[in-house]
Amino acid sequence: MNIDMIEAAAGRLKGVVLRTPLLSSPFLDEIAGRRVYVKPECLQHTGSFKFRGGWSAVSALPPEARAQGVIAFSSGNHAQGVALAARRHGAPCVILMPADAPRVKIDNTRALGAEVVLYDRATGDRDAIGAALAEDRGLTLIKPFDEPQVIAGQGTTGLEIAEQAAEAGVTEADVLVCCGGGGLTSGIALALEAKAPGLRARPVEPEGFDDVRRSLISGGIERNNRTSGSLCDAIVTPSPGQITFPIMTRLCGPGIAVTEDEALAAMAQAFSRLHVVLEPGGAVALAAALFHPGAFEGDAVIAVASGGNVDREVFCMALDRFGGA
Known part of the structure; x- marks a missing residue:
């Protein structure tokens, strides 16, 4: 992984991806x-940054592999x-x-033309199911985060942040x-290293x-004891990737953990103050x-609101509980 891959992905994404703004509120x-x-x-297209990595990976495939098809594992x-x-x-x-997975994400994925195969997160062997499908049909696996071309696509978010922060006069x-x-985190980190070293x-x-x-503290890859049961389903993974x-x-600087209530409160504030809709996992940075x-020094901080694909019930819960905050 390097900045050249991210800039190459930006070239393939030009005219396709949306350059999302940098918003603020007093x-x-x-x-x-x-x-x-x-x-x-x-x-962003499809309601999250994930379109960047998806387009980067699919567009980088050889034409014959792309024609055969792709497979991905995802909660949405x-x-x-x-x-x-695709x-x-x-x-x-x-x-x-x-x-x-949230019903809205399953329905939207089908509406985009994909064949959706469901499995039991607690008992199913996702990797085995996916490997069998890929082998049977000759599909190319596009991993959700531990894939160079996906990281390169996500890193284009960091290129935009570097430019927009400079325009706003934020250098540190x-x-x-x-x-x-x-x-997303590693892609942005690589882009910032090259284009805005004062941003971390x-x-x-x-x-x-x-x-x-926990992994950043220990210096080795730590795993979560659970892989489900959080409102922040979009960012629940077993462990960080090998890449x-x-x-x-x-x-990266030290990691931060927030509560579900803080994520819900951030969703309510984003809706009230910025007029944007976030899902819980997409609101933790703002939280x-x-x-x-x-946890921070300096007079400015930048938060990436990574996704807004939220079920109506969860969004209404956030507004009911924290909308008047």
Whole structure:
């Protein structure tokens, strides 16, 4: 992984991906006690940053492999990103999804033309099921985070942040990233290293599923005891990746863990103050910026709002509980 791969991905994404803005609100600044800038990747195609990595990976395949088809494992956002990228390239697409994934993500993935295969997250062997499908049909696996071309695509978010932060006069700040396996975090970290060395990536996770935070502390890959049961389903992974972890170890600051209530409160604030819709996993970076002010130095922080594919019930719960906050 290097900046050349990220810039090459940016070239393939040009004219396809949306350049999401950098938003701010004086009300959020007041809560955080510093300037808060939000990169709303919830406004990206398919509602999350995952389209960047999906397009990067599908567009980098040899034409014959692309024509044969692709397969991906995902609880929803990677699924939709790969599904849309495959459809626009005319490639067959199979998505293996846990049966307890949010219904909106399952429905949207099917609507994008992918064949969805459901499995039981607690008892099913995802890797074995996926390997069998890939072998039977000659499909190319596009991993959700531990895949160079996916990381390169996610890293284009960091290229945009570097440019936008400079335009806003921000040269030194922590860049908070909603983190699962680390594809987005490591991609952004690599882009910032090359283009904005005064900006530092910081992974943010939900409490109880903070494998990256613990891994950065111990210096080795730690695993979560559970792989389900969090409202932040979009960023719940067993452990950081073999590719992503060394990058995060070298380039990222300490990780941060937030509560589900903090994530829900951040969703309510984003809707009220920025007029954007976030899912819990896509709100944890903003939650850290707002409710963990002691974790940062300096007068500015940048939070990546990574996704907005939220079930109606969960979104209404966030507004009911914290909308008046």
